[in-house]
Amino acid sequence: MKQNRLFEFAIPFCRKITATACASAIALPLIAAPASAQGGKLSLVRDAETEDLLKDYARPIFKAAGIGDSPVEIILVNDKTFNAFVPDSRRMFINLGVIMEAETPGEVTGVIAHETGHIAGRHLVRLRSAAANAQIMTVIGMILGAGAMAAGAATGTPGAAQGGAAAALGAGSIGQRSFLSYQRGEEAAADRAALKYLRATGQSAKGMLKTFERFADQQLFASRFADPYAMSHPMARDRFRALAEAAQKSKYFNTPDSAEFTRRHAMVRAKLLAYTSHPRAVARAYPRSDKSMPAQYARAIAAMKSRSRGAIKQIDALIRQQPNNPYFYEVKGQALLESGNPKAAIAPFRKAVSLKPNEGQFLIWLGYALVGSNNPAVLAEAESVLKKGLHRDPNSSVGYSQLAIAHARQNERPQADLATARGLMVAGDFDAAKRYAARAQKKLKRGTPAWLQADDIVSYKPPNLKRR
Known part of the structure; x- marks a missing residue:
């Protein structure tokens, strides 16, 4: 199945924008049209590099607001418009458009600071x-x-x-x-x-002022x-x-954004444009005459998306310039998966994990490549890697589906059914999840952690998300 670099999600939510804890990591190419509130779905995407940047933007702001110890999750919304919102004290939703339109890191940190004001002010x-x-x-x-x-x-x-x-x-x-x-x-x-x-x-x-000025001009x-x-x-x-x-009046008003944030912001903007736009749009934004790293990054991703034979060569050129950049190895692994060569994708994903061992998405990609290699000798490793990845990133139905395959190929049917059930729970398909969990529970030893997980799914009652 075709796997795109960014996972797409769907979170049901009601009129008050109360997002549920269930998000489905569906193996679909980015970017499908984001569903509206009236449609009952909120379309989300995952990308480790973008999420890491936003977390680094937010960390000092959360600390200044006194919520540094609170687990506020920043979630990317599959929408190119400039918008963000907080539905509760634990989640901050930021549209892709905020990053793509923002020319400087300060425009994004201003948005995060504003939304943090809502959280801290209850x-x-x-x-x-x-x-x-x-x-x-x-x-x-x-x-x-x-x-x-x-x-x-x-x-x-x-x-x-x-x-x-x-x-x-x-x-x-x-x-x-x-x-x-x-x-x-x-x-x-x-x-x-x-x-x-x-x-x-x-x-x-x-x-922050630049953002407000943009809105003011639009509303003029x-x-x-x-x-x-x-x-x-x-x-x-x-x-x-x-x-x-x-x-x-602030003494920091003329303080420039850090050079490191400016560099990372430019890279993420290039990546998001490449993943969400037609290759011709990428070529217009980053022509061949532009030799900057963001431009090379965008063109390499565009080449991968268009199944160009030169995609790996372009990604390797990036790696030579920054051999310790884990996201370049992740993109290379993605390109190899896209070309139908999961066995070759193992090495770059393994390198990405070695450079950033606690990144759940990297571990899930490595597990995916190991399973896809159809090598029985690596199934035990695939199972272990996927479990580690899901422990750090529990909202990936792709991870659960690959874990189910790894269990099934090792003749561990009850564990495979349980992994399938957990993936279906993440995807919000509660009825199907209950069926698989009930089937797994019959063959699992009563009272074991796996049996209790299956029992939790069988007993689960979904929240009432009807509009009020």
Whole structure:
């Protein structure tokens, strides 16, 4: 099966954007069209290099916000628009577009700092309370409106009935405006918190201001027709003016981004463009005349995607320049898998793991190549590597599917069924997961860790994600 470098995920979520813990690592090529909120799916992607960069951006900000010890997971959303959000205190969703549009690391750190302000300020908890209050106002308005309509009908006064109808219909608007006003206040609070975190970490807010200026320019025309009191976020131009003066007072305002972050940011931007765009778009953005490392990286990935015979040669040229870059070996292994040569992919994946031993995605790729090599002598190693990878990255259904194959080829059927069940749980297919878990449980020794895992799946009751 064709395996693309970035895993694609789907997380069901409800109206309040409450993401479940289940994400399916499906072996599909990036990039399918991201599903909307109305569609009930949130399309996500995985990439170790991008995730590592975002974690390094976020680490000092989380510490400054006092949430450094909290396990806040940064999750990449398969969407090229510039947006980010936090559904709870444990997850931060960042669109690919944030990184791809951001010209500097500071633009991304500004977004992370703002979203961290929501987490540290417990806005998500208070927001639910504000939503409840808005619903109460709406209900009261509906009751009053219904009472007026009933009185008008009883007295034969059409005007009173019509007035009551207007009150009932307007009640939702009153409640909504109150709720949106509360959200505007929280957005402003998150902005102020972001400036505080950037100052505390010795970083400039220029990137954050650039982001707001971009939004302000986009809204310049639209705002002529918008009702600012019916918007959940403050008007971007107003936010920009409010922040600019405070930001410029920081002694770090003219501090440039670190050279290392700037280098890594350019590499990740090139990678994401190459994986999410047509090779012709890559050629326009990074023409042959551009000899920079990001340009070489983008062209090598584009060549791999187009199944060019020269892809391995281009990747090897990158490796010669940076022989200790684990992500180059990962891309080489990917290219070899794409060309149908998993046996040859083992060596570069093994090298990537040696350079970054705790990266779960690298371990899963190595296990995948070992299984794909069809060599019975390496099945035990494949099983061990995949288990280590899944311990560090438990949301990979690809890892579970390969582990199931490794178990099956070693005639370990109950363990294979359990691995399949766990992969299906990650993918959100709870009914199928329960069937495989029940089958595994029958052949596993009662009370063992494997039996208990199967029992947990059989007993699992999925959360109610119906819209409310």
